[in-house]
Amino acid sequence: MKKRILPLLGLLAVMFFFSSCSYNSMVKKDETIKSKWGEVQTQYQRRSDLINNLVATVKGAAANERGTLEAVVNARAKATQITVNADDLSPEKIKAYxxxxxxxxxxxxxxxxxxxxYPDLKTNQNFLALQDEIAGTENRIGVARKNFNESVQxxxxxxxxFPANITAKMFGFKEKGYFEADATSQKAPEVKF
Known part of the structure; x- marks a missing residue:
């Protein structure tokens, strides 16, 4: 009887060891994703904060562009209302965000x-500085999204x-969503002169 129990206990010990290693690895990777998601949100927040200054600068020079200014303000408000909790990064929530x-x-x-x-606006130092800041922020957003997608992958x-998938199912680790290319970016912009 002891001869049968010892190998079984040994097998259970080995399975427990590998399971705990997989679990710890999954927790670390999940935390990395949360950190990368935080960076994505930070860069989007930076862009959102800069937009208020940009809109105010353009308002002074282009008062009759009210429709465009309102569209930016409304889009900013909508974008800041949608939040995704780092604990629930499902593909659907990522797409909505x-x-x-x-x-x-x-x-x-x-x-x-x-x-x-508006030629005066093109030479306005505040506008030019804000435009550069937004361009830099867009680049940071791209890098943050790339890093996030790599950690999700x-x-x-x-x-x-295998065998981590067994541990993942036992402890409820679920697949995370990726950032994907925006549907409008699939078509090349048309340049007219």
């Missing part, structure tokens, strides 16, 4: 294109591979 941010990106693009109609791969 991304859609709201995409609307803001489009409205911001229209606002920045106003500069062609690492996590999703780890919870789907």
């Amino acid at each position: 991304q859609a709201a941010q995409g609307e803001l990106t489009q409205a911001l693009g229209k606002l920045l294109s106003i500069t062609e109609a 690492d996590y999703n791969s780890s919870i789907r591979t």
Whole structure:
């Protein structure tokens, strides 16, 4: 009887060891995703904060562009209302967040294109500085999204591979969502002269 129990206990000990290693690894990867998500949100918040200053600067030079300014303000308000908890990064929630941010990106693009109609605005130092800040922030957003997607890929791969997938199912680790390209970015912009 002891001869049968010892190998079984040994097997259980080995399974427990590998399971605990997988669990700890999944927790670390989940925390990495939360950290990367925080960075994505930080960069979007930075952009949101800069937009108020940009709108105020454009208002002074282009008062008759009220529709565009209102669209930017409304898109910003909508984008800041949608929040995604780092504990629930499901693909659906990521898409909803991304859609709201995409609307803001489009409205911001229209606002920045106003500069062609207002030569005084193009030379305004405040506007130029804000435009540079927003361009830099857009780059930071891109890097933060890339880093987030890389950590999601690492996590999703780890919870789907054997034997970690057993541990993942036992402890409720679920697949996380990726940031994907905005549908409007699939079509190249048309440049007219």
